[in-house]
Amino acid sequence: MKTEDLINALIADLTVSKMRFRWIFGGAIALGAVIAAVLFHLLIGVRPDIGQAAESARFLFKFIVTIGLAITAAGLLSRLAIPGVPSGPWRWAWLSVPVLLAVAVLAELVAAPASAWWPRLLGSNAKYCLSLIPFLSIGPLACILLALRQGAPTEPGRAGAVAGLVSGGIAAALYASHCTDDSPLFVATWYSLAIGVVVLAGYIAGSRLLRW
Amino acid sequence: MASGGVEDEWAVLMRAAIEGDANAYRRLLVSLAPVLRTVMRGKCARLGWDGGEAEDIVQETLLALHLKRNSWDVDRPIGPWIMTIARNKLIDARRRRGNRSTLPVDELADILTTEGSDDAMDRGDLDRLLGKLGERQQSLVRSLSVEGRSVRETAERLNMSEGAVRVALHRAIKALAALYRGEGQ
Numbered sequence: 001m002k003t004e005d006l007i008n009a010l011i012a013d014l015t016v017s018k019m020r021f022r023w024i025f026g027g028a029i030a031l032g033a034v035i036a037a038v039l040f041h042l043l044i045g046v047r048p049d050i051g052q053a054a055e056s057a058r059f060l061f062k063f064i065v066t067i068g069l070a071i072t073a074a075g076l077l078s079r080l081a082i083p084g085v086p087s088g089p090w091r092w093a094w095l096s097v098p099v100l101l102a103v104a105v106l107a108e109l110v111a112a113p114a115s116a117w118w119p120r121l122l123g124s125n126a127k128y129c130l131s132l133i134p135f136l137s138i139g140p141l142a143c144i145l146l147a148l149r150q151g152a153p154t155e156p157g158r159a160g161a162v163a164g165l166v167s168g169g170i171a172a173a174l175y176a177s178h179c180t181d182d183s184p185l186f187v188a189t190w191y192s193l194a195i196g197v198v199v200l201a202g203y204i205a206g207s208r209l210l211r212w
Numbered sequence: 213m214a215s216g217g218v219e220d221e222w223a224v225l226m227r228a229a230i231e232g233d234a235n236a237y238r239r240l241l242v243s244l245a246p247v248l249r250t251v252m253r254g255k256c257a258r259l260g261w262d263g264g265e266a267e268d269i270v271q272e273t274l275l276a277l278h279l280k281r282n283s284w285d286v287d288r289p290i291g292p293w294i295m296t297i298a299r300n301k302l303i304d305a306r307r308r309r310g311n312r313s314t315l316p317v318d319e320l321a322d323i324l325t326t327e328g329s330d331d332a333m334d335r336g337d338l339d340r341l342l343g344k345l346g347e348r349q350q351s352l353v354r355s356l357s358v359e360g361r362s363v364r365e366t367a368e369r370l371n372m373s374e375g376a377v378r379v380a381l382h383r384a385i386k387a388l389a390a391l392y393r394g395e396g397q
Contacts, residue, residue: 001338007241008355010278013381016232021283084292152280
């Protein structure tokens with residue numbers, strides 16, 4: 001088949017495009033977050049002492065890192081999803097979250113007596129944290145991966161992994177409002193592990209689903 | 213890559229195509245194909261491949277540009293978008309070729325006749341993949357491409373509605389892209 005013949009077929013297949021990728025992408029993240037939030041409220045809900053907790057810096061810090069992660073990773077992903085768009089500062093922006101977390105861990109080590117380090121790191125909800133964050137991530141991750149299929153990520157595995165970061169960040173922010181373990185030691189350990197699982201799942205799914 | 217003027221024109225044409233303007237789309241693809249051909253011939257020459265391989269990659273690139281056209285952000289320059297997709301398809305082709313055994317000797321004559329001629333003669337990747345589709349899909353695609361029939365004529369000939377022809381064509385094009393992908397693994 002000559003190239004001119006192929007062009008004939010492509011023109012015959014031209015349809016008015018309904019939705020631009022940008023809107024699909026934004027909509028998918030919003031929908032994923034809503035699904036996760038609904039599931040969260042049905043299953044566990046916010047902690048009963050949320051009013052008091054909201055006055056604690058440790059509690060609020062959990063939202064800075066989790067929501068910060070979701071936003072910076074989403075910024076990077078919006079670049080990775082489209083061919084020929086440079087990542088620019090988004091490539092590094094999400095790394096500010098682990099850096100911030102490391103600073104918080106150091107501050108906690110200074111502020112808390114050594115005898116409190118271990119109990120705070122272990123907390124009382126590690127198992128919930130490790131299972132609920134990946135569980136709540138499933139909805140957002142599925143929505144984002146489906147949306148990415150409408151884009152054209154040149155590195156499918158990487159795009160999938162970053163989709164995992166976004167989903168993990170959303171799920172972790174929800175979970176953070178339930179969990180009573182507020183120490184940065186706990187967050188740095190268990191939240192990171194839980195989000196790492198989601199990133200791995202995103203990488204594997206992305207490598208398979210996002211090729212074009 | 214192409215100069216700013218051509219790129220701007222492509223962007224205008226693609227915006228019109230996205231709105232459903234088939235004439236603009238034809239002008240875009242007809243203008244794109246020779247540029248892609250030049251790029252791919254240059255790249256392929258460096259890899260020791262002939263112009264036929266280049267043409268196959270041009271076709272695969274056009275297919276990808278078509279299926280992924282909604283991913284282009286209309287506010288961004290179109291050149292990097294096109295060239296990144298083209299580069300990706302070249303990478304896919306390299307991977308696929310790495311998996312394929314060396315060319316049989318009797319094809320050498322084809323290569324020699326292809327070389328030096330200015331005809332854009334492909335090596336038939338697309339035809340081979342088309343052969344893997346169902347018979348009805350094949351005749352439908354051939355009718356709309358090689359035989360140059362319109363959707364209406366094809367519909368009459370195959371005793372289908374125009375809508376059914378469009379749906380079947382879109383499925384066939386997506387299936388072809390999936391077949392390219394499958395061979396890349």
